[in-house]
Amino acid sequence: MVQLSPAPAAEGGIVFEGVSKTFSPDRRSTTTALKDVHLEVPAGSVFGVIGYSGAGKSTLIRLVNGLERPSSGRVLVDGIDMGALRGKNLRAAQKRTGMIFQQFNLLDTVRVRDNVAMPLRLDGVGAEAARARADEVLDFVGLSGKAGSFAGDLSGGQKQRVGIARALVRNPRILLSDEATSALDPTTTAQIIDLLRSINREYGTTVLVVTHEMDVIKDLADRVAVMADGGIVEEGPVLDVFVHPRSPITRDFVTTVVPQGLPPRVVEHLGSEGLWRMLLVDDEVTQPLLSDLITTYGVSVNMLHADMTSIQEHTIGQLIVKVTGPAERVAAARAFLTERVVQLEEVQS
Numbered sequence: 001m002v003q004l005s006p007a008p009a010a011e012g013g014i015v016f017e018g019v020s021k022t023f024s025p026d027r028r029s030t031t032t033a034l035k036d037v038h039l040e041v042p043a044g045s046v047f048g049v050i051g052y053s054g055a056g057k058s059t060l061i062r063l064v065n066g067l068e069r070p071s072s073g074r075v076l077v078d079g080i081d082m083g084a085l086r087g088k089n090l091r092a093a094q095k096r097t098g099m100i101f102q103q104f105n106l107l108d109t110v111r112v113r114d115n116v117a118m119p120l121r122l123d124g125v126g127a128e129a130a131r132a133r134a135d136e137v138l139d140f141v142g143l144s145g146k147a148g149s150f151a152g153d154l155s156g157g158q159k160q161r162v163g164i165a166r167a168l169v170r171n172p173r174i175l176l177s178d179e180a181t182s183a184l185d186p187t188t189t190a191q192i193i194d195l196l197r198s199i200n201r202e203y204g205t206t207v208l209v210v211t212h213e214m215d216v217i218k219d220l221a222d223r224v225a226v227m228a229d230g231g232i233v234e235e236g237p238v239l240d241v242f243v244h245p246r247s248p249i250t251r252d253f254v255t256t257v258v259p260q261g262l263p264p265r266v267v268e269h270l271g272s273e274g275l276w277r278m279l280l281v282d283d284e285v286t287q288p289l290l291s292d293l294i295t296t297y298g299v300s301v302n303m304l305h306a307d308m309t310s311i312q313e314h315t316i317g318q319l320i321v322k323v324t325g326p327a328e329r330v331a332a333a334r335a336f337l338t339e340r341v342v343q344l345e346e347v348q349s
């Protein structure tokens with residue numbers, strides 16, 4: 001029951017070259033949604049874009065399937081400049097992408113099978129062939145039993161599966177997801193994330209996800225770009241961005257998954273000297289760090305906080321300790337820890 005054909009190697013790559021986008025709904029006002037965006041989404045990757053509301057995420061994703069055109073710069077999909085296409089060339093290029101939405105955008109009074117078959121019907125595919133293909137894709141997303149139901153009668157998670165089936169029905173090279181899990185509960189979100197990852201793994205489909213939820217990035221994406229005010233603030237492999245967030249906004253997003261610091265009252269009470277926050281990755285997590293510290297350096301260690309988070313196949317641990325003792329021993333302890341953990345920083349009040 002193979003329903004989708006794997007993307008040929010290196011298909012599905014997206015490049016944003018100095019892309020800006022302004023909207024002028026009337027002559028008096030102009031909104032700049034994107035400012036000089038440079039970004040490369042590798043073919044076959046799961047790429048996350050995170051930002052607060054109004055950062056420009058939806059605009060960015062809508063440029064990829066030609067629903068919007070850049071005001072300046074270029075959006076290249078497999079080397080094709082989407083902004084330069086018109087008419088049937090644009091429609092042909094749009095078939096290389098499928099898109100899913102927060103509100104599913106299904107026709108509630110139309111049966112699931114016909115919702116999924118709709119893009120093919122619009123392409124002129126006959127009813128029988130379109131429905132047969134819709135059934136294949138519904139089987140892939142685990143909804144074959146619902147093909148004859150009305151879309152409006154399904155749960156949110158089932159509706160999003162139908163949305164995914166519809167997005168896949170033309171066998172696209174790129175799947176665009178605009179806040180597709182934002183209306184779903186955590187368990188259903190996890191199931192949709194698993195489905196998106198399996199589409200990427202099994203068929204090499206590039207998945208470009210925009211979201212305001214760092215949890216989604218953590219569980220789904222290989223790389224992440226952080227957006228603010230229409231620009232890219234930072235970009236990199238997800239684990240790197242979690243461990244070394246460079247900008248305040250990225251730190252804020254990381255904090256939603258790995259809560260940082262202590263209540264300010266506690267920091268004030270303890271004083272920030274010798275008050276260290278450490279991040280540990282994978283094998284570092286299981287080291288007997290604190291007992292080594294005490295026995296080797298003869299310092300006192302008060303452990304104030306410890307937690308662990310999984311980022312796909314990686315584990316990030318966080319420890320916050322207060323180390324006290326003679327200054328030179330505390331300094332030696334700090335040097336020892338710096339060697340043993342991926343990151344150590346003073347906790348500031």
Ligand SMILES: Nc1ncnc2c1ncn2[C@@H]1O[C@H](COP(=O)(O)OP(=O)(O)OP(=O)(O)O)[C@@H](O)[C@H]1O
Binds near residue numbers: 024053054057059
């Ligand atoms: N068609 C449009 N006409 C006018 N302004 C628009 C249009 N589309 C987007 N904008 C403006 O561009 C900016 C970026 O909007 P966009 O929807 O891309 O952000 P976002 O990060 O996706 O936010 P949200 O998650 O709230 O949708 C906002 O100021 C928005 O009001």
